[in-house]
Each structure stands twice: as structure tokens, then as C-alpha cells.
Amino acid sequence: MECDVTIEDMTDWSYLDELLPKALALRSQVAAAQRGAHGNAIPTGTSQNSHRQVMAPSSADGRSGSDSWRVLFNRLDFHTLNQRAGLEPVLVEVQDSRGRLLGGLSGMRDGDTFVGGFGAPFGGLDVVDSQAHNVAHVIEDSAHQLQDAGIQQIRLKMPPACFDAVEIMVQVAVNNGFAVERTDVTQHVQIASWPSEDAFLASRAPGVADSLQRLPGQDFAFSEVTDGRNFALAHHSLVDQGRQSGCTFGLSLPHLHSARGALNAELRLFQVLHGDALAGTALMYRVRPRQCLVLAWVDAESPFAGSSLLTLAHGVVTTSIAEGMATLDLGLAHDGRPRLAGSSNSGAVLEQLQRILPATTEARFTLVRKLA
Secondary structure, X not given: OOOEOOOOOOOOHHHHHHHOXXXXXHHHHHHHHHOOOOOOOOOOOOOOOOEEEEEOHHHOOOOOOOOOOOOHHHOHHHHHHHOOOOEEEEEEEEEXXXXXXXXXXXXXXXXOEEEEOOOOOOOOEEEOOOOHHHHHHHHHHHHHHHHHOOOOEEEEEOOOOXXXXXXXXXXXXXXXXXXXXXXXXXXXXXXXXXXXXXHHHHHOOOOHHHHHHHHHHHOEEEEEOOOHHHXXXXXXXXXXXXXXXXXXXXXXXXXXXXXXXXXXXXXXXXXXXXXXXEEEEEEEEEEEXXXXXXXXXXXXXXXXXXXXXXXXXXXXXXXXXXXXXXXXXXXXXXXXXXXXXXXXXXXXXXXXXXXXXXXXXXXXXXXXXXXX
16 A cells, blocks of 8 residues: 655544653643633734735745745745646735734645645744744734635644644644644654764663664765765665555655755755665755754665664764754654654664664644635
8 A cells, every 4th residue: 555755644542642642732732722721821813903915936036035934845945846737836924013024824725725735744834933922813814815815725734843833833723713634643853962973872772872883884884965876876765665665755856856956955865875785765854944854764675774774863863963953853653663664664673763763752733724
């Protein structure tokens, strides 16, 4: 059965009850907001005057840095990569009565539906000021403007809770007419807790640091893919090994090349070589200045599979530490572990990976609201 690398159905709340105390607490807050239990503690949209602007590609300079305050998946350059017949990028900015930017929505218009996070793991809502009343202002003014443009439904694929202000954005959105349509389980690593690679190694369980330090002696080498030929080989690995594990990597090589050109350093491909053989691949996005997402990673079907995955995970983490990242989003989780595509996706390998990556598990919500 095929499965998308960025989306996995997760609607069994009992699974969250078992694995996600933090997500369960957030879910309870959301449910309470849906019942109106919060009253005015989390405000609904205000009626104060604001400046609202819907920008289509013809009137928005996505390359000028004007939308640099947005998450990567909410920027015009990213939407342009996913544009095709029948779809229109839409960016909404909301300012207060003094002209101060508060935030906005960004996504694709598909008929009478606005989708925030179209073609991405998440996206849609950005706030500059995360105070609850400002978040409510952004949501309500954006919704009014979209409705004026003929939109009848808004769907927002919210980021996981490791992103700033997401919990308050979810609660305010639910209190302003949104409902939880879907729940995914994700994991992230708090990179900011390690000031250096030495600190990271010292924080691991006994024996883990020694195992990681022995990997280079086993002829494993981690590096970033920079040339076109290796880029194509790494993409083939993502597609082929993903297929073997029952998943479909949905991004074509031409799409990745276009994304690499449009997004520049925000999209990166890493590899692990065993001698001259490609042993592992990871595709990573820098979605905010100090937050990265590993969209997909695989290790090769070979006798050294497993060690290659550990080398890959270690390399991604130490690169993130060296570049000053705060969090590393590992994407969707499965059975409480990172969800990987690759032939060595066995319990033993994943248990080793968990020892390297002390990940926090949390919920990622998709919210929907009818405007008609």
C-alpha cells in the first residue's frame, strides 16, 4: 500500500493517550475550547479596524524578502513550486490599526477551498505577535478577507507544538470556528540543549558515544550532496528504498532541482557513503532560521544498513548543532519511533536510533473551518 512521506492518518485517540501525554493535554485544551469552556480566556476575533491585503503572485514580490517572516512552506517561492492549473497561491497579511504587521495566512486556493500547507507537511498561519488577542485578530481578519474573495472553506495543516506559539494558535483557531479534522503524531529533537558535539556525545547513554565514534573507522562518511550527479543518485535512493518499505516518495527529481534553485540553502540533501557506495540519504528543509525538518531519510539494503542510518542521524544532528539550530523536526512518528523509509527499518535499528535521538513526541493538527 502506498503512503505519502509527509502525511499519515492518525485518528486513534487511544494511541495518543498511550504515547503522548503532552499531546493529550493539548487535545484536552482543544476539546475544551470546542465546548466553549474557555469563555473569554482565549479571545475570539475582534472587531477593531485593520489593514488586510490578499496578495496573488502578480502583486507580491516573494523574492524580495517581504515574506521572510513566514515559515518556509508559507512563502511565495515555495507555493510557486507547487503551482499548476486550477491552483492559485494566496498570501494574506493582517496589520493592526497603526499599520503594525501581526501575521497572516498563506496557502493555495483550490476551487472554493483555501489550503494552508498545500504540498507540505504543514503551513498556513504565521504570527509576528503571538499574544492571544493578536492571533485571534489575524485569524478572523484573514477569514473575512478570504470569504470576501469567494473562499468557502479553510484548511490549515498546523506545525507541531515544537514551533513557537503553535499551541496558542491552535486553541485560538478552535475558539474561532475551526475544528480538528485530523491528528498526526510527530517527533522532534531539542538541538539547543547541546552547545557542541562533545556535549551531545556526553549526554548519550554509556556505549552510545563509543559506537558513534567508531563509525568513521568502519569506512562510513557523512557529507552534504552538492553536485548534480550525486543529487540524482540520492533522489533515486529516496524513491527506491522508500518503495521497498511500502512508501512512495512523492517529489520528482525535476521538482527537487527546481526547489533547490528556488529555495537555495533552505533545502539540503545529505548522504552517507560506505566506501564508494551510497548507504543512506536524508532530505532536510530549514523552515525557520533555527528550526529544521527532516522530510525523509533512508538507508540502503545492505549488510551495513543500520550503521549507515546511525551515521546519517549522527551527521544530521551534529550539523544542526554546528549551525546553531534550536530544534530538529523528525516528522511523523510510527509506534512512538521516527518514521523512516528504508529496508533496515527494523525494531533493533530503530531502538538504536532512539538512543541517539532523544526525541519528544507530540501532536500535529489539521484544522478546518467552513465560511459559507
